[in-house]
Amino acid sequence: MGRASKDKRDIYYRKAKEEGWRARSAYKLLQIDEAFSLFAGAHHVVDLCAAPGSWSQVLSRKLYLPAIQNGRNPPKIVAVDLQPMAPIEGIIQLQGDITSEVTAQEVIGHFDGNPADLVISDGAPDVTGLHDMDEYIQAQLILAALTIVTHVLKPGGTFVAKVFRGREISLLYSQLKLFFSMVTIAKPKSSRNSSIESFVVCQNYRAPAGFHPAHLRSLLDNMTASYLTHPLPTLAQRQLVPFVACGDLSGWDADRSYDLPQEGPAQEESRPPFTGS
Template identity: 70%
Template sequence: MGKASRDKRDIYYRKAKEEGWRARSAFKLLQIDEEFNIFEGVKHVVDLCAAPGSWSQVLSRKLYLPAKLSTDSKDQDLPLIVAIDLQPMAPIEGVIQVQGDITNARTAEVVIRHFDGCKADLVVCDGAPDVTGLHDMDEFVQSQLILAGLTIVTHILKNGGKFIAKIFRGKDTSLLYCQLKLFFTEVTLAKPKSSRNSSIEAFAVCENYSPPEGFSEKDLHRLLEKVGTPSGADDLGISFLTIFILHARTILTNTL
């Protein structure tokens, strides 16, 4: 049975169509918020690897539109939402689109300019490279994508902020957890009920951004490598940094 046939019977696929979401993945972010209350107090938020835009839709409907409808809200009080992707996507009300590379420091500068010099309260990332079907390779590449996201997070997230990112569960999940714990006091791995049981995906919910004392963004890779590198790196004969650069710059899709 093909993927399309399975999707037609999937409750979240049908609900997404009925409610106007661009993808069923919208329910994953909604359910993460139900469990962790990630939107509380958020005024500045960034959606990494945003296309086709289902998570940006959630941010618009949960943050921007309620504030806009409030009778006493002013334009300067409205939440600011910035969506970043290498690909363009159809407009979403209240969402500023930036077509750029999340590994490029200039992209971070653009985000901060949109925030009038402020930093983000929340950064989310549901991106994933096209999967190969080779579990170890897919897990490894996805972990590097998350660390690419962490690169821009260290530039744009305020102290105390939150970072939500898709992961692929596998033998190196504990290593990724330790790497994220370098920068966040609380890291929880969540599996929303809308995430298919057959999928290896989960989500890292990282709370209270607290970089090490004296941390410089230039130290990021050195700190991560001190914790360790994924075991698949040696098996594949590819260096940590090579995979990081190659796959962080691919066109990213929300395939799961």
Template identity: 60%
Template sequence: MGKSSKDKRDIYYRKAKEEGWRARSAFKLIQIDETYQIFDGVKRVVDLCAAPGSWSQVLSRRIYGDGSDPQVKIVAVDIQEMAPLKGVVQIKGDITKLETAQQIISHFDGGLADLIISDGAPDVTGLHDIDFYGQSQLILSALNITTHTLKIGGTFVAKMFKGDDMSLMFSQLKLFFKHVSFVKPKSSRESSLENFVLCRDYCPPQNYQPEIIDPSLENHDHLVNKSNEQDYINKLVVPFVAIGDLKGFDK
């Protein structure tokens, strides 16, 4: 299916074609970095839900560059394959699986990431509750794998949709990061509900041990054992709740 005439009139759509970006979404990451300097000092990066690869392309050009720094390592993860990119290692994997986190760490020689990004979004069904629930669960899955692969003090950036649940999401992410804010780069259409959550200075709760939570579970009460401090601390993360409107998704 071809692009709509609205897309073709869009300045960032045209710029992406002219500059060789895989999608106009590349400018969103570029503008987040220009405003918040999220690439500063970054050597190890993970791009979750990476396909078709526009954000990985930005990482390749802006962080890997000419490949002169052997410490730079970029890992892109998606259940779909994407065309190769210079300096980017691809993992075809599911971000809800522990083995995917282990694969990421193996590419960092046992180290952890400085920066983790995710521009992923669920397929839109047109049903309000299902689509917003799907997006919040995607962020939860990204956070789960981030707790396994991000270093203390690291940064996490993920797409989200604006809605009444933003304060809840803010509170949940504040359990793991000292600084959390919602940002909207100028290349994100004004008519779109799309925002990005920018989380800096990763600092999980004391005694928290990373684990992969199955987002399909509605009730984790059977996992809580207050006699086990580590289990109890791990269950302090409130399951994400999603509500809102579907108008204006940014493709």
């Protein structure tokens, strides 16, 4: 069965089409929120690598629209991506580089100088099929997202990002633990078990003493050389982080193929009687 056929039989793919989500990844954020209550008290939110916009749709439906309907002051939600995307109600869109301080200042400008309560990122590179390379590039992308996080996230805030779990992921955990007191790996039910994809939920942001966001920029610039000379984290750098399976475990399985609904009554295929010996 080809990939396209598998996607069309995936229950979350079909539900996303029925419920108007731009991608099935909307259910991943919804299930992470069920486990961690990400949206509770969130008034300033940033969606990094937002295109095509399914996570921004979730923010609109879960935060912005309920506030409007109940006559409350709506939250400010800023979506950032290098690519343009179709408008979403209540979402402020910025086209920019997430590693740029200019982009960070634009985000804060939309928040009237206030820091963000929550930063989320579902960004991922085009995979090559070489797992070590894909994991490394994804880790680089998370550190790039962390660059803007250190500019805009308030102390005690939360950061959620996609990760590829591989043999060297503990180094990334160690780096994130420098900035957040609690780091958890979440595996939503809508994320296929066969995928190395998971999501890191980083809570209670607290920058190290003496840290400045420019320091992280230099870390990214030197990351390639460091990776080539010290590709594996030392024992002291290894971190064990808790793992949470998100979503109703008695619900749909993202790896299972479900029967497609029939367009009309099923027709019995007429066959000649078996006459073989």
